[in-house]
Amino acid sequence: MKTTLELQAELESIIEWFESDEADIDNAPDKYKRGLEIATEIETRLQQTKNKVSVIKKSFGIK
Amino acid sequence: MLPLLSPSQCVELINQTLELTIPIVEIQGEIKNFKISKNRWVYFDIADADAKIKCFSTIYTMPGPLEDGMLVTITATPHLHMQFGFSLQVQSLVLSGEGDIKKSQELLKSQLQAEGLFAEDRKRQIPYPPAQIGLITSIESAAYTDFVKVLSARYGGIGIDLANVTVQGESAPSQIVSAIEWFNQQAKSVDVLVIIRGGGSADDLQAFSHEHVVRSVAASRIPTVVAIGHESDISLAELAADLRASTPSNAAELLVPDKKEILERVQLQTRRLLKNTDSFIEHHVEQVNERKQQVDIGLMRYLDRQEKNLTSSRRTLDALSPQALLERGYSIIRLQNKVVRSKSHVQNNDCLDIQFVDGHIQAKVHI
Numbered sequence: 001m002k003t004t005l006e007l008q009a010e011l012e013s014i015i016e017w018f019e020s021d022e023a024d025i026d027n028a029p030d031k032y033k034r035g036l037e038i039a040t041e042i043e044t045r046l047q048q049t050k051n052k053v054s055v056i057k058k059s060f061g062i063k
Numbered sequence: 064m065l066p067l068l069s070p071s072q073c074v075e076l077i078n079q080t081l082e083l084t085i086p087i088v089e090i091q092g093e094i095k096n097f098k099i100s101k102n103r104w105v106y107f108d109i110a111d112a113d114a115k116i117k118c119f120s121t122i123y124t125m126p127g128p129l130e131d132g133m134l135v136t137i138t139a140t141p142h143l144h145m146q147f148g149f150s151l152q153v154q155s156l157v158l159s160g161e162g163d164i165k166k167s168q169e170l171l172k173s174q175l176q177a178e179g180l181f182a183e184d185r186k187r188q189i190p191y192p193p194a195q196i197g198l199i200t201s202i203e204s205a206a207y208t209d210f211v212k213v214l215s216a217r218y219g220g221i222g223i224d225l226a227n228v229t230v231q232g233e234s235a236p237s238q239i240v241s242a243i244e245w246f247n248q249q250a251k252s253v254d255v256l257v258i259i260r261g262g263g264s265a266d267d268l269q270a271f272s273h274e275h276v277v278r279s280v281a282a283s284r285i286p287t288v289v290a291i292g293h294e295s296d297i298s299l300a301e302l303a304a305d306l307r308a309s310t311p312s313n314a315a316e317l318l319v320p321d322k323k324e325i326l327e328r329v330q331l332q333t334r335r336l337l338k339n340t341d342s343f344i345e346h347h348v349e350q351v352n353e354r355k356q357q358v359d360i361g362l363m364r365y366l367d368r369q370e371k372n373l374t375s376s377r378r379t380l381d382a383l384s385p386q387a388l389l390e391r392g393y394s395i396i397r398l399q400n401k402v403v404r405s406k407s408h409v410q411n412n413d414c415l416d417i418q419f420v421d422g423h424i425q426a427k428v429h430i
Contacts, residue, residue, distance in 0.1 A: 005191070011336070014336065025347055035336040042326075045220065046219060046322040046326055048219070050219050053198075053225055055202065056224055058226075058245060
């Protein structure tokens with residue numbers, strides 16, 4: 001699974017694709033759809049995912 | 064009557080008495096006659112103005128380089144040796160004079176610097192953002208609360224394995240070292256080790272300049288982030304770390320991006336995506352229209368050219384037609400409906416048909 005930052009980079013590359021000479025009308029709808037999917041995925045992840053703390057059971061006081 | 068003892072029995076009796084009555088002592092005093100033997104054994108006297116006591120220990124118990132005149136607090140076991148007399152066997156030693164702590168740290172700093180432990184080229188990249196953090200601190204400290212709070216406010220989805228250790232006092236160095244080693248021994252490694260505590264006096268922060276802690280941070284195979292206290296208190300562990308943060312909150316800020324900034328950026332990116340898609344489609348529609356116009360113009364020109372060619376061909380054809388010849392005054396002579404092309408084709412008295420532009424006449428041949 002891609003990290004949030006990797007997804008962000010993919011979104012940026014899709015935006016740049018539209019600005020480049022590579023952009024073609026056949027692939028444009030799929031690229032656009034993927035871009036919106038990524039944006040939604042990032043927003044969901046950032047708004048819903050929490051951090052999780054686990055305390056290690058070992059006592060570091062005993063050598 | 065007192066029992067008669069041998070010297071050995073007397074030493075044994077005194078040691079037994081010491082073990083029962085004063086098994087351990089804590090003494091604060093000045094170091095005198097400090098020396099290290101075979102890079103392993105440490106000998107010094109702990110003294111005040113009126114008394115001095117011999118002390119013995121191993122180099123591994125020392126917090127770092129020591130010198131005569133330093134004020135220290137030791138925890139030690141009194142012991143009478145069969146050969147060498149009375150001494151204190153030092154279990155732990157902490158520096159007690161603020162000036163001495165700094166002096167010891169400076170000595171250790173020079174030594175470790177010379178060994179290259181603080182070199183910039185040793186610093187490794189910290190995974191950004193890390194998926195799993197090994198956190199070494201006290202669960203009761205403000206440093207822990209601040210770190211977790213700032214981390215959660217900025218980013219989600221991170222696992223934090225907390226090694227709850229004491230971060231000041233004589234057992235702090237061994238606990239911190241033990242935690243660093245524990246993380247490094249695990250098969251499933253964390254992405255980064257974060258060692259934090261809040262600010263404090265030089266005495267409070269001693270553990271983070273303890274030679275063992277500093278060496279352990281430098282030796283960690285897992286990249287390390289150390290944040291101790293505030294900007295003015297730079298411990299040696301911070302210098303040995305791959306990344307130093309000024310405070311525990313700052314450590315959290317350096318480890319992860321701010322989700323608010325990411326969300327703003329994603330919203331901006333989404334707007335750019337929509338704008339780019341619109342511009343792209345608009346550009347293509349324009350291109351199609353331009354091509355269509357070009358095709359229309361081309362077709363018109365082609366038809367125009369064809370029409371001109373046709374007119375010209377028609378003129379040429381018209382000029383060549385028999386009718387045009389008749390109109391220009393020529394006549395067509397036929398004999399039995401065949402055009403006469405030569406005088407040799409006719410004979411005397413043949414009846415010829417002569418066609419003019421305005422009609423036919425019959426004529427008889429006289430040769």
